[in-house]
Amino acid sequence: MENRIAEILWHGYTESRICDRIRPASPALLILKGEISISLPVAAITRKQERELLKFIKEDKHFCRYYDAIYILFNTGLRISEFCGLTFSDLEFDQKRIKVDHQLQWTSQMQYVIQEPKTESG
Template sequence: KEWAIRMSENGYAYQTINNYKRSLKASFYIAIQDDCVRKNPFDFQLKAVLDDDTVPKTVLTEEQEEKLLAFAKADKTYSKNYDEILILLKTGLRISEFGGLTLPDLDFENRLVNIDHQLLRYTEIGYYIEKPKTK
């Protein structure tokens, strides 16, 4: 529990701490099964130790969306990206999923987009294709 408090004091967000805790709890569970340790120090409710400071994501209102599109269409710099902004707003695609789209992914006849990969980039290896986060 002290670990979670220290993580919070060091500026980590509740959800980040929760993700680490989940992985560590699973790892210690395996260690218990292998008789390496007797107790899992991460077998506690994080809510009992820290306040959940997670800010819920908010969606743009219809009015905000219209203003954004009007701005993008009229602006000299952003007008060249109007179509991309419109697609992202109307489909809910992640940027990486949008960047990974290829012509075979688009079914214009049935108005469908097949998302089975995304374009990612790591400094060390450059760009590469990977399965999306969610199905």
């Protein structure tokens, strides 16, 4: 999870640097300074850490655009590829369910393809 967060922060950092919008105390800047490692083993985060991260994302001028997606990923257990492959017909609002029977993948031939999920349970 920390590697995914680091990737998101890195992309946001580079975009923000290009647009000259980065804050001096940004977590992305801490990654660049080596104060946060992007090669840590994957580990679950605590509810407190989740709330802090979501608060940061919601209040940040750049990352706030990703808040809804990250909130959904935290609270559903969807893989990013499954989330990216969702269509409106996959959302069952009346039953409060999300149908996961496909995922969006990027191939080595630089194309997006729809594939079955990695496991039968989605």
